[in-house]
Amino acid sequence: DAGVIQSPRHEVTEMGQEVTLRCKPISGHDYLFWYRQTMMRGLELLIYFNNNVPIDDSGMPEDRFSAKMPNASFSTLKIQPSEPRDSAVYFCASSALQGRYETQYFGPGTRLLVL
């Protein structure tokens, strides 16, 4: 299996620009998670989906952030407009519920720098 695929791996943009991060989960997984990692705040869950439906978006920082999952094999996280404080590594993870337990598998991350 190819694992969770994220693109781009690196993104440098200027403040005010729109940024779109992409994720392809592991085939057959029905949960998808978006995380943000920074030195100051550590690893934060932004939003997660189950069967393409957003379940918990309480971690989404503000209206500038939006996430979609149009089908089981693709999700996007969009920031519009971007700000320097959005600079971070963004991880996508996916999992499948096996009985009561599940394991989240993480992608390699997108390193975002907003100038």
Next chain:
Amino acid sequence: GDSVTQMEGPVTLSEEAFLTINCTYTATGYPSLFWYVQYPGEGLQLLLKATKADDKGSNKGFEATYRKETTSFHLEKGSVQVSDSAVYFCALKGETSGSRLTFGEGTQLTVNP
């Protein structure tokens, strides 16, 4: 709410030294507990897990035992290698938190030859 507290890093050890990274948690009921590892430039990988009290998770020489009485899940390895240098995250999934994982702050481990 649920929370995880890890020992502060960074931790620096010599090769073949014994490793302990402390992790304690706060959660209602019986959460599932995890250790994830993040190598430089990569995403997190599951290292081991335990889903009920007194369970011992183990993988690649690492072990952790789910201690309900002390709400702890300390990570140990008897003899570390340079290749174990990474950031280690303790995490829990609460009984009432759906699929949300709560992570600790992470502990940076550096192993010198």
